[in-house]
Amino acid sequence: MIDALEKNEPYEFIRNLIYKATDGKIIKTAKEDLLDQDSLPALPYDKLNTFYPITKFLGKTYLGEKTMAYHSSIGCPFTCSFCAVVPIYEARWKAKSARNVYKDVKYIKDKWGADAIEFHDNNFFVSEKRAVEFARLIKPENMTWWGMARIDTMSKFKDSSLAAIRESGCKIIFFGAESGNNTILEQMDKGGTQTGDQIIEFAERLKKFDIIPEYSFVLGTPAPTQEQVQSQIDFEIDFIKKVKAVNRKTEIVIYTYSPVPTEGSELFKQVMKSGFRFPETLEDWISPAWEAFDLRKNPLTPWLTPEMIDKIRNFETVLNGVYPTVTDIRLNMIKRMAIKLVATMRYKASMYHYPYEIKLLQKVWRYRQPEIQGF
Structure with a gap:
């Protein structure tokens, strides 16, 4: 684009551009194909x-x-x-080969002493073959690592593959569980391949491999009536407790549903029917209210009442009290035991209202939530 502008040449057929034409119309050119990742030059770590x-x-x-x-x-x-991710990549995926990933990781390990890896791929474990090959390559390096996956994909992995992944140093894997309600999973276009039963069974299965499943759930999806929305929230809370019952090491991350413009989906139709509208100006998009919305913590959705949001947040507080995340390295054993003692009675009795004593401890000890602050 820069070359075309400098040389006063046509730019209308350059891919991946969005621009305003002279008549004020917004033009989007065709999307570029995803590049073969192995054909790209090595990242310039030394220059950085x-x-x-x-x-x-x-x-x-x-x-x-x-x-x-x-x-x-x-x-x-x-x-x-x-x-x-869907409207950006439109179900396309291109990955570096396991060997080239290993070469990059080993280079940083050998030159600068890296001893652990966070893979920020939207879905690292798409290919069982690639994941296992990388696991076997990285195993001698004695590094620990984390990545993201789908439950319905990894549940098909062979036991030998899961064992190889754990033996290579993989300690924890993030999964978008989203919901234990099969109807909602279908609305999210996860139905048919992922079910509530599968979510629970896979959490239990990972216990024997000593891999910690990190499950994220999305609460507060739209429904025709507020009673149905509340019923869905109550169901998800009970379901999360069932997951914890079969594998107490399961990390639980709770988000409140925030729509994205995936036009044509059943869920998006429900969202727009409710009266929800996206911002129309850049100033609105970068406002503090929409920043909180983007973090999926304080939604501006018309089907959720303040009481519903409070219940979700209060349950999250109690849950994090009984099961503090293992990723908070500043929280020592004494603090974990103290906060668990305070929260356990509430958790067992399903008493989530006004958990101020737990919030106070979390604030004093600066409890770390990985979905907001990372590891």
């Missing part, structure tokens, strides 16, 4: 290091003393109707 030391990017986390971040693939091959 001359301006800012690479070691400054290697943070202390639950995974290790020097944790590196790495993105080994682009896109995702699935079409979940609530996911912002």
